[in-house]
Amino acid sequence: MKTVVASVGIRVAVVESQVLFAKALCGIFADDDAFVVVGDYRTPAIDTLGLAEPDLVVIDLDGQPVDVARTLGTCLEAAPKARVCVLSMHLSPEMMQRCLTAGAEAYIVKDISPPELLRAVKTVAEGQSYVDPRVAGGLLRRRSQSNGKPDIMELSAREAEVLKLIAEGLANKQISARLHLSEKTVKNHVSRIFSKLNISARTQAAVHAIRAGIV
Amino acid sequence: MLSTAGRRTRKRVLIIEPQALFAPYFADTIATIGFDVVGVDAAPRARTLQRLRPDIVVLDAGHLPSPLRTVRALRAHLPGAHLVVYAPLADEAWPLLAQGVGADVVMGPRADEPDLLAALAA
Missing domain, CATH: 1.10.10.10 (Winged helix-like DNA-binding domain superfamily/Winged helix DNA-binding domain)
Structure with a gap:
């Protein structure tokens, strides 16, 4: 399990397609001493994201290409040591499942407050996973209905x-x-x-x- | 702007932002550049619009089920308000359609803080 040691701050790269939302996200992390914002990208470009050497990649999936596996795969290829936190507006177990299967460590719905986001992301930096509890219930029900068989x-x-x-x-x-x-x-x-x-x-x-x- | 009493008044802004994560940023940014943020809500509600009577509405239409219908309804409720809409909607015709139903300014995904300031002041 990858665990981020925050000796000089957790290095966060933000991937957000909208400029104003990117400023909002970078501001949230910059205002917390636990984090250092090392990148601010509109898309997960392999060369630039890799150069930033982030501990965490926080990516807003809304506005990114619909192929979740490819988008998150690009993040992980660019920054293989990073843990990926997905932001989304979809309270959807299916979408969350796709993200986790593609390698995300967190699925965070954007109707939460900035302090809640920071708590969730810190959880991931400590080596744990985070999923929105409202969506996790749906996922567990689906798993239960399929008797654990792949879906x-x-x-x-x-x-x-x-x-x-x-x-x-x-x-x-x-x-x-x-x-x-x-x-x-x-x-x-x-x-x-x-x-x-x-x-x-x-x-x-x-x-x-x-x-x-x-x- | 000067009121009849000669005091400087600030334009009243209502922010409609379904993504609670981003709402404080917009409220802070808009307040910092000299506007009076009178409300922040996740969705347009008739009662809120009637109670607050904002001069300007800033609407994030990116996650609304019927963005054009919402813009039209806002215009109907607040015929004199300045309506600023931002959304990363894929349809290239969307800005024109939104202006057709009452939006004064439509901002896309590349809009930055100076664009927001210009949109509010327009």
Whole structure:
């Protein structure tokens, strides 16, 4: 488990698509001595985010591309030592699940006050996870209803598309041609699908797709 | 602005911001540049509008279910108010549509503090 030691302040990078909201977020962290704001970005660009060497990346998903796994994957690729806290306006267990599956350590809904945000983010810096308690209940209910089985809803739209083509018997090269993606990108999607569905073979993926009714 | 009694009066601003996380920033910023923030609310409520009668309404329309309907309703409730709307809505026609139903200024995701000041003073 990654734990942030706040000897000279927790290094926070903010990713916020709207300039005024970015100023608000940076101000909230700058006003607390526990934090040092080391970056303020509109998108999670790999080169710049990595240079900032943040302990925490606080990203507002509203305004970012809809592919949550790709967006958070970019954050983690750019700053592999950082813990990622997601901000969102969606009180949605599905969205929270997607974020956690993609590697986020926190899912924070933006109808909370600045002091509540600071408490949540400090929890994450101490090595724990944080999820909005109103959403966590829904997630637990879903998990309970599915008896702990992996959920197809955890896949992004693109991953579901790739899964459908796997189930149709296409190889990675054919999928890449069909979706106009590089073969490497398709391989990454397939790896993430296997990880999310907790499977290790394409035939198992096909079974999941058929059961979920996407083919 | 001078009142009839000769005292300087400040324009009264109501902020409608569903994202409570950002509301204090807007309230502080707008107060710092010389406006009187008379209220901050998560949603436009007719009773609040009637009670406060703000000169200016600053509306974050980014998370409203029906942003254009909300702008139209605000204009109907406060025909004389200055209505500033900001939203990162993907539809490029949105600013024109919002102005068509009563917004005075529409700010996009790149708007910064000077833009906010200009919008309030416009």
